[in-house]
Amino acid sequence: MRIGKLIAATALAILLVTQVQARPEMPNCPGLDKDGHRLPLTPAAVPGVTTAEEDRQPVPDDLANAARKAIGHFESGGGDAYSNISRLDTISIGYLQWNWGTGSLIHHFVGALMDADIALAPSPLRGDLETLKRYQRQGDRRRLSAEAIIRRWTTAAAGDDLVRGVRKSVRNQLAAWLSRPEIKSVQDGLIDPKLRLSYSYARKWMTDSADIGSLSGNLKETTTSFFDLLTYNDGRQGLWVPHVREYRKLFASNKEIVDFIADWTISCESVVKPGPTDTKLYNTDEASANARRWKQKVAADPNAFSDNQTNLLIFGFLRALSSVGANPPRGFHGIFQADVMLRRGAVALRIGTIRGIPVETVLN
Known part of the structure; x- marks a missing residue:
């Protein structure tokens, strides 16, 4: 019995050590390699996820209106987006x-x-x-x-x-x-392809990520998240569900994931880099304030965020790490990473502010 208990205890200890070792090391902020390039992707980048025919499908009015309302509100600071x-x-x-x-x-x-x-x-x-x-x-x-x-x-x-x-x-x-109807129509013509692509991504996302947690099938929040991605962050940068799936394996719960990503976002507050003009990452104050609210939420309720929201948060975190721009000649490589995380996290988790606007009042 003692030998059996010893073997079981040893096996448990090995398992616990393996789990701790498997968790990712916190990336630096900004997260870059030594040459200022994007960190390696595992698995490799996914260049295409939808077909041209899927990308042309019209967006149901309720999804389109929700996405337009939210992102237009953020982009205009609460005014008339057009x-x-x-x-x-x-x-x-x-x-x-x-x-x-x-x-x-x-x-x-x-x-x-x-x-x-x-x-x-x-x-x-x-x-x-x-x-x-x-x-x-x-x-x-x-x-x-x-x-x-x-x-x-x-x-x-x-x-x-x-x-x-x-x-x-x-x-x-x-x-x-x-604000003339004719010029609003011109703008709608430019918005519509992004909306359709967002809807196409959202449908594909729900299908491809069906094995990652228990999905609620919330197509509205996913379409809005991708529309914001295409509007504000200009695309996936090769990221897709396989990257989220691999990252989720390194954590035991949604709470651990939210805490880890929030802690990285907060760490960006103290970063100062030599630069011609701008020496701090953009929007760290608002991003870290949001991150602290995410941590408070999961501390009070570890199941506060759905699996789909957490998946979108991981995707947003990896997208933030993929932002290597320097805003020349003002800044340094990775200067946008906290700002990207601010946007991706607030939209995914539906908690925080964007340009001072509470997202809860817009994302419904």
Whole structure:
């Protein structure tokens, strides 16, 4: 009996040690390799998960309306998403914040405009939009003219101060034009493919992850999460269910997963890196405040979050670690990782704030 008990106790001890060793080491924040590149993926990246036909399927109204409402609210800071204008990436406009810095203002938004759409703009704005359209059509030989317009829009003039980084007159004219039904329709045409792809991803996600926990089949929260991913984080970066499945194996419960990811997010608060201008990761204060709320929630109720929410959280964490951008010349590689985690975690767990907006009031 003693030998049997000893063998059983030894086996249990080995099992416990193995479990502890199997848990992942907390990545640094930002999580990068020594050369500033993305950490290795296990398994390998998944380049495609849906078909073109699946991606074209229309989105049921209830799912589309929920996703539009939530992400539009976050992108506009609570205002009208269609007429939103901000200084993000020099200047950004509209529902999906098409901006100058990334080129989406020209290549996506202006590229979708017809001459008749530009003709609807207030007369002081019309010539500027025509110049931006020529740049979109003709390329680099028109770039200096386009740059001059963006510089003028974002520089104060006598009697025409900046309002949140954009000339008051330009802001008012742009907002009036963006809110016209015809220009909202242009924006809807750009939003719709992302919505359809989000819905396609969500359906595939629910199928592929059916063996990871007990799924509630909540297609609404999953569609919204992928729509936010495509809007704010620009795609999967090769991540999919196999990566979530492998990561889940390293933990004994959803609570452990939430605590681990929250602790990593909080660790980003204290990181300071040498940089030309920006030496801290973006939005660490809001991200860590959210993470502390996630920890409080699972401390009070270890089953507070569904398996699907936890899966989406893992996916968001891995996506944050895949963000290696440096925002040159201002920052350093990985400077966006806490901000990505802020967004992915708050949407997945439905607790926290985004730009100060409580997500519980929008994600329903």
